[in-house]
Amino acid sequence: MSRGARRLQRRIGFAAPVDNTVVFYTGANYTGTAIPASQGDSVNTLLPQGQNDTIRSIKVLAPSKVYTYSDVDYSGSIFFTTHSIPNLSTFYDNGSSFSAATSSYRVESAAYAAPTAAIAPITLNDATTVVAWPGSGRFGDCVINQVNTDIQDQAVYDDFTAIMPAYLFQPALQQMARNVCSIIYDNPDSIPRSYPTMTLHFMPADGIAASAGGHVWLYKQAPLYPIASFMSHEICHNYQCSKDYGTSPYATGVIEGVADYVLVIMGYHTVRPSGGGTNWYDGYDTSAFFFDYIENHAAVPSPGFVKRLVRTMDGRDPLVSNFAWAPSIIQTINAQGKTVDQLWADYKAWVAAGN
Numbered sequence: 163m164s165r166g167a168r169r170l171q172r173r174i175g176f177a178a179p180v181d182n183t184v185v186f187y188t189g190a191n192y193t194g195t196a197i198p199a200s201q202g203d204s205v206n207t208l209l210p211q212g213q214n215d216t217i218r219s220i221k222v223l224a225p226s227k228v229y230t231y232s233d234v235d236y237s238g239s240i241f242f243t244t245h246s247i248p249n250l251s252t253f254y255d256n257g258s259s260f261s262a263a264t265s266s267y268r269v270e271s272a273a274y275a276a277p278t279a280a281i282a283p284i285t286l287n288d289a290t291t292v293v294a295w296p297g298s299g300r301f302g303d304c305v306i307n308q309v310n311t312d313i314q315d316q317a318v319y320d321d322f323t324a325i326m327p328a329y330l331f332q333p334a335l336q337q338m339a340r341n342v343c344s345i346i347y348d349n350p351d352s353i354p355r356s357y358p359t360m361t362l363h364f365m366p367a368d369g370i371a372a373s374a375g376g377h378v379w380l381y382k383q384a385p386l387y388p389i390a391s392f393m394s395h396e397i398c399h400n401y402q403c404s405k406d407y408g409t410s411p412y413a414t415g416v417i418e419g420v421a422d423y424v425l426v427i428m429g430y431h432t433v434r435p436s437g438g439g440t441n442w443y444d445g446y447d448t449s450a451f452f453f454d455y456i457e458n459h460a461a462v463p464s465p466g467f468v469k470r471l472v473r474t475m476d477g478r479d480p481l482v483s484n485f486a487w488a489p490s491i492i493q494t495i496n497a498q499g500k501t502v503d504q505l506w507a508d509y510k511a512w513v514a515a516g517n
């Protein structure tokens with residue numbers, strides 16, 4: 163314990179001889195049971211202590227980086243802070259408050275930076291490649307330690323593994339995760355969710371793929387599509403906030419568009435929909451190429467537009483503050499201050515002009 167920390171501890175009256183730089187409390191406004199933690203502490207589950215889903219406020223007593231997770235083993239929604247939080251109920255992700263929702267946590271020093279990972283492209287048996295996107299090595303915290311398989315259709319599994327052998331599941335999915343995070347987030351501390359364990363379900367039904375919180379479902383037609391490409395889309399979903407997905411066609415279009423935008427940036431998607439597409443919020447390649455236009459090709463480009471757009475899907479973002487995501491948000495975050503409909507009209511004209 164540093165002298166400063168000891169003085170600080172005495173001043174606030176802690177009796178416990180613990181080098182605590184962070185104290186979690188079961189009540190709001192630093193009340194209830196105190197759960198002290200030190201820099202370097204990692205608690206992968208609060209269940210045995212009977213403290214699961216009890217933390218409601220966080221006091222940061224010395225400069226630190228605090229990461230709490232909604233699930234055990236550092237998975238689920240991440241709440242990141244460097245300062246005291248008197249009431250976690252004011253912070254939302256996907257409509258759920260972070261109050262009484264912590265199952266694991268870790269505390270790092272203020273100087274902590276995510277480890278840099280060694281990255282390398284991984285070539286699959288169809289000669290396509292999981293790229294090692296420049297800058298993805300900075301996301302060394304973004305780990306997929308384990309990939310489980312749930313084989314409900316052996317033929318789907320066999321066809322899939324003929325292209326991506328099972329021994330590549332973990333390194334390939336982890337590289338995909340680092341790729342997409344490096345494209346849609348500024349830094350590792352911006353990642354709003356984490357799934358160190360991923361489960362691949364091989365399903366006996368028609369379709370391609372779907373994903374949610376640490377799971378990817380692969381259907382009969384999946385092996386017919388470029389795995390490095392569509393799996394990167396699915397892995398991207400595991401690191402996106404998905405507020406209003408399925409309820410708002412606009413939010414749904416943005417989320418699906420962003421998951422294809424990473425494919426445009428990495429070069430997996432090269433062909434724009436004819437004429438640019440029908441509606442800006444149709445998602446997938448339609449929205450992806452439109453977002454690429456706003457960020458990179460408009461008369462006045464909007465550098466960082468997609469990263470900013472991604473943050474607005476997080477209920478903690480000041481632009482949404484857990485209120486419904488609305489297309490008007492796009493007007494406030496593009497360099498020209500144009501409405502999304504104006505931008506779409508500009509884009510359609512730009513495409514029609516042969517760009």
Ligand SMILES: [Zn+2]
Binds near residue numbers: 395396399418421
């Ligand atoms: Zn999708």
